[in-house]
Amino acid sequence: MGDFSSGHMIYLLNGLMWTVLLSMLAMLLGGIAGFAVMLARISQRRWLRRISLGYVQIVQGTPLLIQMFLMYFGLGVAGIEVPALVAAALAMMIYSSAYLGEIWRGSVLSIDNTQFEAAETLALTRWQSLVDVILPQALRIATPPTVGFTVQLVKNTSLASVVGFLELTRSAQVINNSLFEPFLVFGIAAVLYFAVCYPLSLWSRILERKLNAGRRQA
């Protein structure tokens, strides 16, 4: 126990920093790609809806761990050497784009179709109707589940340890390999994950309560 030094702690905090960075990258890239998935899923073109549905089903129907392997080793086999961070970020972008796309599609579809009709009756384009009328209303509905998904995402970055990315879980493994204090080392790692995730889930719950309160008033 006495062997755990401040140097180890700094090593773990360094891992935490990479975990947070990977989460943010996954959320940012996944958010952009997820928006495109959402647009494709509600498109008026049937082939686009079909392709995007297939994409979502494949991504949601396979483990993130396998997606990580495929991205890291698959790109390597294809002759494209990428750093572990890039491979992990790309895999998590694909993973989150499917889930965010579905969350946001549900939020958009929960807005009454008559809002679309009213906008299009005023000669707005479909895009203008979406941006000015539908999305601002859907945003309120989409925020709590989106924040909730972010919590899942932060925890799932631990899977990036398998491709050798030195995030929090991998850092804890490295320290434990020399100290053999699994309960202590992984306990601290758990506390650090919790310190990031708990405020997020708290925020998500507050947002949800606000949304429900708003609905009751209306």
Next chain:
Amino acid sequence: MPAAVKLENVVKRFGALEVLKGISFDIEAGQVVALIGASGSGKSTALRCINRLEQIQSGTIEVCGHRVEDPALDPRSLRQDVGMVFQSYNLFPHMTVGENVMLALKRVKRMDRSAARKVAERVLRQVGLAEKIDNYPEQLSGGQQQRVAIARSLAMAPKVMLFDEVTSALDPKLTGEVLRVMEDLAKAGMTMVVVTHEMAFARRAADKVIFMHQGHVHEVGDASILTTPETPELREFLDHDL
């Protein structure tokens, strides 16, 4: 003078269900036409076909020179000439009354904010709600919301306005204030197609009454057919109505 709205042999099906079984009628500029009939008679569907919220299967619809049934027609050019007001108001709840009215002026007519605001003030005054311009829809009564919806449509200076059971969700007092706004519009010469259950309004304001029955235009005439109907179906409909 060419008709403002002209339907010829219009057929509309939803899957196997034929809702419009080849209907024809025409409306001259400046006319107020009441479309009446029982639920399911096809009157709302007919209205929605006029601004292509529904695509028709066969027949022709001509509105202010637009060939509505032509797949090549850009619906936005049609909808700049045709306004529509819905039963459920369909105001945008996240925008103020003024923003609701100004949205299409800015996006479609490319007006700047101050020009759009002037138009909004004018049309809101027209429906008696100038002082509500900065309120949100949820702060207004149903009747006021519906008047805002009329103003929003009016702001685009349409040549024809469609009204789809716009008072059906309102109590008699609020119905009265909405109908007064519509009668003012009628007097000002607006071409109006009104799907309604308000027979008193139809008697007062309609130049032409079209009675629809089971997907057909069953009887057409001036408002007098509401007091002396020719067909037994219209007589029965009117008896049930009051």
